[in-house]
Amino acid sequence: MTSGGDHFSEHAGARLRWRKEGGGPALVLLHGWALDLSSWNLLAPLLATRFTVLSFDRRGFGLSEGTPDIHRNVDDLRAVMDIAGVxxxxxxxxxxxxxxxxxxxxxxxxxxxxxxxxxxxEIEAESELPLALYRQRLESAGAPALRAMILTHPLMQLHSAAPAARATLVESLSHYRGLDLIHSVARATAPDLQQISVPTLVLNGALDSPERREAGKRIAAAIPGAARVELPNAGHLALLDDPVAYDEKLTGYVQQRAQT
Known part of the structure; x- marks a missing residue:
């Protein structure tokens, strides 16, 4: 059993923050845009009772250095897994x-x-995020004002009244500097979902935006053999809205796959 704690490792010119806890089959948790590994703080302890849980701040997010880059992120993830022994x-x-x-x-x-x-x-779009508007806000008013603006976006709205959910969201956004808005980040080639050959679960909060729920349906239909579930009391931030239900769905899926 490994107890969680922040680690920092150098890779390809950047210092990356990562965390490892628990014991058992490995899960790697990958945070969303503008957030960092602390977004998993309510869910990770539940998962760590059954799994080895590894998380990291993507390049340029949270406490990790460097310019955000999907191409480097793939290699960063490989490196962090290697360093963590996963x-x-x-x-x-x-x-x-x-x-x-x-x-x-x-x-x-x-x-x-x-x-x-x-x-x-959607695999090739981020149409729900007003990135140009966010860039203007960052340039005119600075990162704290940008973070406050991001918190008003519909995707960032919580459907849990638990104080810990709000506190975790604010903490997870607190280090966002908008580096991906400042730097020109090349788009990665969209993956061919038909070529995904591993078991896949597509998860949505039932209260997530219609666009994300439709994207989930399309992704599940495109990946061979993929399953899809919705969490009834959760929105886009399901990991904060209902971490217990999230843990149950995720654990059930992983354990079911282990038996097949």
Whole structure:
């Protein structure tokens, strides 16, 4: 059993923050846009009772250095898994993290036992995020004002009254500097979902935006053999809205796959 704590490792010119806790089959948790690994703080302790849970701040997010880059993120994830001693794992990607999970599965299929894609965006678009407006806000008023603006976006609205949910969201956003808005980040080639060969669960909160729920349906239909579930009392931030139900669905899926 490993107790959680922050670690920092140098890779490809950047210092990356990662955390490992628990024991058992490995899960790798991949955070969403603007957030960091602390977004998993309510869910990770539940998962760590049955699994080894590895999370990290993607390059340029949270306390990790460097310029955000999906191409480097794939190699960063490989490096963090190597450093943490995780040979293969189920990847759990939340929102933009789901996109990273898909790209990693395409690049390193032997290291992926299964995928869990939570609140994934359309594969080739981020149309729900007003990135140009956010860039203007960052340039005119600075990062704190940008973070306050992001918290008003519909995807960032909580459906839980628990104080811990709000506190965790604010903490997870607190280090966002908008580096992906400042730097020109090349788009990655969209993965061919028909080529995903690992077991895949597509997860949405039933209160997530219609666009994300439709994206989830399309992604599940495109990946061979994929399953899809909705959490009834959760929105886009299902990991904060209902971590207990999330834990039950995720654990049930992983354990079911282990028996087949």
């Amino acid at each position: 040979r293969e794992a189920t990847l759990v990607g939340m929102s933009q993290g789901a996109r990273l999970a898909l790209h990693f599965a395409m690049a390193h299929p032997a290291r992926v036992r299964a995928l869990v894609l939570d609140g994934a965006p």
